[in-house]
Amino acid sequence: MSEATENRGERKVAIRLEKLSKTFPVQDEPAVKELSMDIYEGEIVVLVGPSGCGKTTTMKMINRIIEPSSGRIYISGEDVTDANPDQLRRSIGYVIQQIGLFPHMTIADNIATVPRMLGWDKERVSSRVDELLETVHLPTSYRDRYPKELSGGQRQRIGVARAMAADPPIMLMDEPFGAVDPITRERLQDEFLGLQQEVLQKTIVFVTHDIDEAVKLGDRIAILRDQSEIAQYDTPETILTDPTDDYVEDFIGSGASLKRLSLSKVEDIKTAEWPVAHLTDSHDDVREKMKQSGREYVLLLDERDKPKRWVNWADVEQNGIPLKEAGWPSVAIVERCSSLYDTLDTMITSYRGSAVVVDENEGKYQGVVDFATVLSAIEEMRPQEGRQAPDFIAEREDLPS
Amino acid sequence: MSAQETKEAPRREEPPESPQQQPGKKSGGRTAQSMGWTLARYLVMPVFLVLVCLGLYLGISSRTLDSIEKRSLSGEYIIQKVIEHLEISAVATALVVLISVTAGVILTRPVMRRVAPYIVGIASTGQALPSIGVIVLIVVLTGQFGFKVAVFSLIVYAFLPILRNTMVGIQQVDQSIIEAGRGMGMTNAAVLFKIELPLAIPIMLAGIRTALIIVVGTAALATFINAGGMGDIINSGITLSRDTILITGSVLTAVVALSVDYIGGIAEDVLKPKGL
Numbered sequence: 232m233s234e235a236t237e238n239r240g241e242r243k244v245a246i247r248l249e250k251l252s253k254t255f256p257v258q259d260e261p262a263v264k265e266l267s268m269d270i271y272e273g274e275i276v277v278l279v280g281p282s283g284c285g286k287t288t289t290m291k292m293i294n295r296i297i298e299p300s301s302g303r304i305y306i307s308g309e310d311v312t313d314a315n316p317d318q319l320r321r322s323i324g325y326v327i328q329q330i331g332l333f334p335h336m337t338i339a340d341n342i343a344t345v346p347r348m349l350g351w352d353k354e355r356v357s358s359r360v361d362e363l364l365e366t367v368h369l370p371t372s373y374r375d376r377y378p379k380e381l382s383g384g385q386r387q388r389i390g391v392a393r394a395m396a397a398d399p400p401i402m403l404m405d406e407p408f409g410a411v412d413p414i415t416r417e418r419l420q421d422e423f424l425g426l427q428q429e430v431l432q433k434t435i436v437f438v439t440h441d442i443d444e445a446v447k448l449g450d451r452i453a454i455l456r457d458q459s460e461i462a463q464y465d466t467p468e469t470i471l472t473d474p475t476d477d478y479v480e481d482f483i484g485s486g487a488s489l490k491r492l493s494l495s496k497v498e499d500i501k502t503a504e505w506p507v508a509h510l511t512d513s514h515d516d517v518r519e520k521m522k523q524s525g526r527e528y529v530l531l532l533d534e535r536d537k538p539k540r541w542v543n544w545a546d547v548e549q550n551g552i553p554l555k556e557a558g559w560p561s562v563a564i565v566e567r568c569s570s571l572y573d574t575l576d577t578m579i580t581s582y583r584g585s586a587v588v589v590d591e592n593e594g595k596y597q598g599v600v601d602f603a604t605v606l607s608a609i610e611e612m613r614p615q616e617g618r619q620a621p622d623f624i625a626e627r628e629d630l631p632s
Numbered sequence: 633m634s635a636q637e638t639k640e641a642p643r644r645e646e647p648p649e650s651p652q653q654q655p656g657k658k659s660g661g662r663t664a665q666s667m668g669w670t671l672a673r674y675l676v677m678p679v680f681l682v683l684v685c686l687g688l689y690l691g692i693s694s695r696t697l698d699s700i701e702k703r704s705l706s707g708e709y710i711i712q713k714v715i716e717h718l719e720i721s722a723v724a725t726a727l728v729v730l731i732s733v734t735a736g737v738i739l740t741r742p743v744m745r746r747v748a749p750y751i752v753g754i755a756s757t758g759q760a761l762p763s764i765g766v767i768v769l770i771v772v773l774t775g776q777f778g779f780k781v782a783v784f785s786l787i788v789y790a791f792l793p794i795l796r797n798t799m800v801g802i803q804q805v806d807q808s809i810i811e812a813g814r815g816m817g818m819t820n821a822a823v824l825f826k827i828e829l830p831l832a833i834p835i836m837l838a839g840i841r842t843a844l845i846i847v848v849g850t851a852a853l854a855t856f857i858n859a860g861g862m863g864d865i866i867n868s869g870i871t872l873s874r875d876t877i878l879i880t881g882s883v884l885t886a887v888v889a890l891s892v893d894y895i896g897g898i899a900e901d902v903l904k905p906k907g908l
Contacts (some may be wrong), residue, residue, distance in 0.1 A: 296815055321817035331812025335830045335905035345816050377907030393816075403815075 244308070245401060245434035246270040246293060251302035253288055262288045264458040265302070272400075275427060275435045277445040280455035280462075280482070289459045290403050290438045294323045306401065321345055324394030324402035324433075328409045330386050332378040338364075338389055339374040345397040363392040366430065368422065384415040391423070395431070404437045408444070420447060442483050446471065446490050454479050468494050472612050491612060492605075493572035497565055497588055500608040502598025507532055510539060514550045517542065528583060530561065536595040538564060538587040559583075565600075566591045575605055670901070677894045681887050688883050692876060704868055704877045714888060717861035720779065721848045721892070724786035728847070729840055732791050736798025736836075737824065752796065759792040763850045771857050782851070782859035789850055790843035797839025801832030830905050837903060841896040848889045862888065 248268045254261040263285040270276045278286040291297040293304060295316045303312045311319050332341050339360045346356045361371045367388035378386055387407060394402055408416045408423075424447075427433065439445055445452045446467045453464040456478055463475045471491040474480040483490065506524035508517045510531050521529050521544060529547075531540045531554055542558035563581030565574045567590055578586045578600070585601035692705060703709065739748040758766065767785040771777060805828050813823050855863030862885045869878025 294815060296811065317817045317819050319817070320815055325812070325815035327808060327812060327815070329806070329808035329812075331806070331808040331810075331815075333809060333813070333827060335907045337907070344813075344818075348817060348822075379907060390812075 242271040242273065244269045245272040245274075245306065246436065247305040247308075248289075248293070249303040249305070251289070251292055251304065252300050253285075253292060253297060254300045261300070261458055263292070263299075264460065266459045266461070268453065268461065268464065270434060270436060271451075272434050273432045274450040275437055275448055277437045277439060277449035277452045278455060279439055279442055279445040279452055280459075282440060284455045284457055285459035286438050286440075286455050287405055289455075290405055290436055293401075293436060294320045294325060294403055296320075296325075321348060321397065322399050322401070324399040326390050326394045326402065326404040326407040328406040330390040330407075330410075332386055332389060332393070334378050337375050337377060338381070341378065341389060342393045342396050344393060345399075349397055351397075359396060363396060366395070366426065367392045383411045384419060387411055387415075387419060388422075400433060402431075402433050402435045404435060406439050407437075409439070409441075420444065424448060443490065446494065454482055468612075488609065489572060489575075492575060492609070493570045495571045495608065495612070496567070497569050497571060497574045497600060498567040498597075500571065500600065500604060502588060503585075503601050503604045505530060505599040507596065508554075509534070510554050512554070514547050514554070517547045517554070518544075521547075528558075530587065530596070530599065531558075532596050535593065537593075538589065538596050541583060561587055563587060564589055564594075567597055571605060571608065574600060578602065578605070674898065677890065681890060681894075684883065684887055688880060692880065695876065697876070700872055701874055701876055704865060704872075704874070705880060710865065710880075710884065713860065713862050713864055714884070716859075717848075717851055717854075717863075717885075717888065720782050720786065720851045720854055720859060720861055721844075724783045724790065724847050724851070725840075725844055727783065728787045728790045728843060729794060731787065732794035732843075733798050733836065735791075736795050736802065737829075739795075740799050740802040740828075748799070752792075752799070755792045755795055758788045763789055764853055764856070767853055767857060777858045779859050781857050782854035782861075786847050786850055790847050793842040793846065794836070794839045797835050797842075798832065801835030801839075802828050804835065805831045831908070834900070834904050834908060837896075837900045841893065841900060844896050845889060845893050848892045849885075852885050 246269070248266055248270075250265045250267055251263060252261050252265050253263040266289060278289060280286045288297055292299045293306075295304070295311075299312065303310055305311065306319075306323075333344075339357075342360045342363055343356045346359055351359070360374060364371050364373060369385060369388055369392075373381070373385075378389070381389065387410075390407065394404075408419050411419065427435065437445075437448060449467055451465065452467050452470055454462045454470065456462050462482070463470055463479045468491065470479065471483060471487045471494070474483060474487070480487070504524070506520040506526055507530045508520055510533050517529055517531075521527075528541050528543050530538055531542060533539050538561040540554070540558045541561055542554070546552065546557040547554070559582055563577045563583070563586040565577050565586050565588055567588055569577075574586050574588075578584055583601075585599050587599055588597040589595055590597055697705065735751070738744060739751060761769070763785075766789050767782070770781055770785045770788070774781060809831070810823055810827060813827050818826065851861050852863040852866060854861045855867045862881060865881030866878060866885065867881075869875065869881050
């Protein structure tokens with residue numbers, strides 16, 4: 232995600248909203264008031280805010296399901312405010328919370344909706360349907376089923392597949408994972424992130440009221456207050472560590488620092504110096520290493536460098552007990568790509584208050600993290616004095632500081 | 633009564649299948665069983681109607697008929713009257729479906745939202761009047777008799793059920809489905825013909841079936857404006873004080889009405905979109 236920030240300069244603006252307003256008939260106050268915002272290509276931008284703040288209205292103005300009262304919408308530099316809405320929408324994927332699958336059409340027909348409107352030939356449509364079913368991890372035998380024969384999570388996947396059917400460069404997603412159970416939601420989120428990183432690389436505008444979902448999925452988060460006024464528009468890291476005002480701070484809620492930990496990977500922090508030995512080593516060697524390091528425990532590895540056991544002085548003082556059975560088994564193990572949040576969670580439940588880091592493939596020992604290492608990592612995340620405001624947020628200049 | 637029973641039977645038979653619990657199960661397994669039920673259900677009504685006709689035939693042939701009865705109960709005469717009856721009903725139904733479905737579609741467009749209740753109100757008065765009243769009123773207003781007047785009054789009378797069900801059918805379509813369609817770039821016409829109407833079909837068909845029964849039943853009154861039909865048999869039974877003719881006419885009218893309802897029921901099953 233930090234990579235996105237660095238490359239920002241080269242990226243093009245995919246969607247530009249310019250002083251966009253919407254006042255619904257019969258209402259005095261506008262639902263969205265003069266919102267301006269740039270969304271860069273290939274990024275997931277999450278609009279997040281309390282109910283009724285206008286985030287959904289904002290998103291629906293991008294494909295003009297809701298026509299703006301004033302302001303302009305540019306997509307890839309082109310002013311689409313007055314373009315033919317039907318044509319416009321065929322190039323923008325659209326996923327809504329209720330999914331809205333057509334119940335009287337088969338899964339294949341549902342997915343084929345936009346390709347058919349675009350006049351693709353039968354074979355191309357058919358192979359695209361198969362391809363998409365595979366992409367969303369559903370068997371191609373589901374083609375001829377009807378939506379009611381699918382579970383909620385499966386329907387949601389079809390909804391995403393349908394939106395991606397004609398490979399639109401932009402996707403709008405309105406709380407797409409809101410209506411499924413928490414476990415399914417997490418799985419769908421993970422799949423979706425994996426998909427975006429590996430295949431899609433699309434510009435995605437994602438609406439949610441759930442800050443955790445925003446932090447997890449967003450390359451950039453726009454926290455909105457009433458009338459879609461941007462309170463802060465930045466990377467999740469910055470928002471969590473450096474909220475602009477009380478409103479943002481309130482919205483991200485308590486535990487912001489903990490949430491921040493879910494954005495850093497354990498491989499990004501420095502592991503602690505720790506004595507290690509092998510199960511094949513002699514007791515003398517182990518004692519020697521413990522003395523030299525000044526630590527109370529030594530980690531024992533097997534012949535493939537996989538962490539096996541923890542031993543303390545008392546365990547190896549006598550030569551009687553073989554090292555294979557001495558001490559405690561090492562169970563608090565995290566992979567290099569694990570988040571600091573998960574690492575901390577593992578550490579809390581372990582005996583030693585420390586976790587062993589291994590590589591993803593072979594489970595080889597990489598290092599040990601303890602509370603001290605995590606604390607110093609957190610220390611580094613804190614905002615530094617006199618930091619410059621990121622230049623990509625046009626609105627920041629207008630905001631009271 | 634039996635039409636009611638048979639209609640509900642298959643609904644009870646459908647297992648309350650929850651897709652979450654049986655994601656691997658294909659719908660194909662269920663259809664074989666439910667097809668057997670559908671077949672049984674389809675057989676009950678025709679068998680019943682044939683038995684009624686047979687009973688009627690045996691009852692009449694066991695009696696000695698006078699010359700008036702013989703003329704009114706000849707097969708040729710009865711068939712002619714049934715055909716007349718069905719002609720009036722068919723033309724009236726075809727026209728009323730065309731008119732009221734179109735009206736229903738127009739009245740559910742967003743532009744018409746304000747005027748729709750008034751038009752439904754006017755249509756309701758057509759149905760609130762007694763059927764014979766509608767027919768007489770139209771004769772009085774137009775000064776004409778015969779086939780066209782009969783058809784016209786039946787249209788007035790059957791307009792409401794179809795109109796109302798078309799409107800309800802379209803209005804009950806889940807807004808999120810329509811929004812998804814629009815969001816993918818469907819034109820208004822595509823939304824109407826590919827989403828709204830197909831999803832409204834079950835409710836529309838129920839309205840059309842109701843209208844059909846009303847039309848077939850009310851067509852018996854066409855005799856009073858010289859439009860023929862099975863009302864002629866009943867009416868001659870009354871005016872000539874021949875109970876045999878009266879009963880035959882009444883029973884046959886009921887048989888025709890039930891047959892039409894039966895065919896309507898099959899049509900509903902066949903035309904209903906899959907997946908609903």
